[in-house]
Amino acid sequence: MSIRTRLTVMNFFQFFVWGSWLISLGGYMGSQLGFSGLQIGSVYSTMGIAAVFMPGLLGIVADRWINAERVFAVAHFIAAGALIAATRVTDFQTFYSLMLINSLFYMPTLALSNSVCYNVLTRREFDVIRSFPPIRVWGTVGFIVAMWAVDLLGWTKSTNQLYLAAGAGLFLGCYAFTVPPSPPFLDETRKKKLASSLGLDAFILFRKKNTALFFVFSLLLGAALQITNAFGGPFLDDFKSTYPDSFGVQHPNLLLSISQISETFFILLIPFFLTRFGIRNVILFSIFAWVFRFGLFGLGNPDNRLYLLVLSMIIYGMAFDFFNISGSLYVEKVAAPKIRSSAQGLFMIMTNGFGAIIGGYGSGWVVDHFTSSGGVRDWPNIWFTFAGYALALALLFLLIFRNKRIETNQASTPS
The missing domain is CATH 1.20.1250.20 (MFS general substrate transporter like domains)
Structure with missing residues (x-):
């Protein structure tokens, strides 16, 4: 399998995970769990909370100490575990806490996915500007395919959408270990101040x-x-x-x-x-x-x-x-x-x-x-x-x- 194909598969499942629940979870929370509008909105706001600081924190780890694809994999494992746990609860506070954990570890993978692609393409001397967009567009395709799968299988009001997302996340975490390594650029990144890294x-x-x-x-x-x-x-x-x-x-x-x-x-x-x-x-x-x-x-x-x-x-x-x-x-x-x-x-x-x-x-x-x-x-x-x-x-x-x-x-x- 070529480098481009392998990165395409990674991008496809990166957004397949998100598309499995992002659009339909509100309906599940309202109809099956009986959450109010404010409660539904607060669950979705967990992605915003995570986006404020977690991409920077995990980005520092990937830049300075651990290969980006390994950080990416571990983050997906934790996010998937939180989704599986969320299928078994019905009270708002526990559900919110688990979705917050999922967001804290899924949202950074959006940036880490790009970093892995850029690193691999650069190290293999591809033209990133020309090579990356055709790879990234398959992420949107993965999002759409996940939405269609959840709909056609009748899972829009079911916890199965979370199981599907978690399964794809676990697969992607394992798959990431087969991607060419993206080690830290030690000389450059360790000289950067913490404020710059964040x-x-x-x-x-x-x-x-x-x-x-x-x-x-x-x-x-x-x-x-x-x-x-x-x-x-x-x-x-x-x-x-x-x-x-x-x-x-x-x-x-x-x-x-x-x-x-x-x-x-x-x-x-x-x-x-x-x-x-x-x-x-x-x-x-x-x-x-x-x-x-x-x-x-x-x-x-x-x-x-x-x-x-x-x-x-x-x-x-x-x-x-x-x-x-x-x-x-x-x-x-x-x-x-x-x-x-x-x-x-x-x-x-x-x-x-x-x-x-x-x-x-x-x-x-x-x-x-x-x-x-x-x-x-x-x-x-x-x-x-x-x-x-x-x-x-x-x-x-x-x-x-x-x-x-x-x-x-x-x-x-x-x-």
Whole structure:
């Protein structure tokens, strides 16, 4: 098996693990465990808590002392064990604790997976820029395949989704030991200060007003990323009494997977949009796409308005990709080369860390606010509230980043 094929398999299962439960677990927690909206949101916020510091900590271990593929493997073993344990509990506190453990060890593997690929490709003298994207795209395929498998097997409301994720994680942990080694670069990494290894150098970027405001928007937009992950499943499940035989109720993961499929197409459109409209406008398109993403959910249903839900899934590709890719490029522009990696890590912390925490708890509070004492959720008002939040961000972005100010930042570190 070639190096590229072996790394492709690793990326496929890396995201297969996540896709097995990320989209459907909210439905399981709501319908089978009886968790409230705030409780569901808090479980999803564990990924944000983990993303704040665990990638940096395990990254230090892989950079300084232990081969990256071994750290990657052990992290998957622990995360899988937590998922297996979570299948056997029904009380919120224990379930939350186990999912927190899973997040603490799964989230760092997202970065470690990239590190292993970069190290192996570099050591084998591949062109990383040309070789990695075709490998990474199979991660998205793995995520979609997992979603479809859980749906077609009827496991969207079952603990079997967690067993499937755990099984794939255990396989991947074992498989990682067969990947070419990625030993630490001892001379370079042991000379780095702890602050540099944790990515804290990049906080100097907050001394530039425009860049600081961008990172604040990254945090606020990051809050939107978790909303449909956590509540897309419960939303469709609540139609089981009115449209029990509809496609969306029968196959929620298949419907929601259109979002991930859309991602793969919008990634290909990013170069055209960036060239034609610039980073500022592409980010603005992303924010307005979130408005339509949530608004169409509020207007649609899985029966006679299924087309509105499908359109929302398609728009998700623009909402997700345009901000994440364009935002990353903006950070690349404003960060000096010596803090480039730290700056990208800071971008991830703001969006997938603090943003996800705020999104998890905030969305849970909104859902509970629009839930009656009898447990009936007012989904149109829930989604319109989220759409209003995104619209407010879009208007603020227009006011703050006027005259293409976001395009004219110089790539320098403030002194």
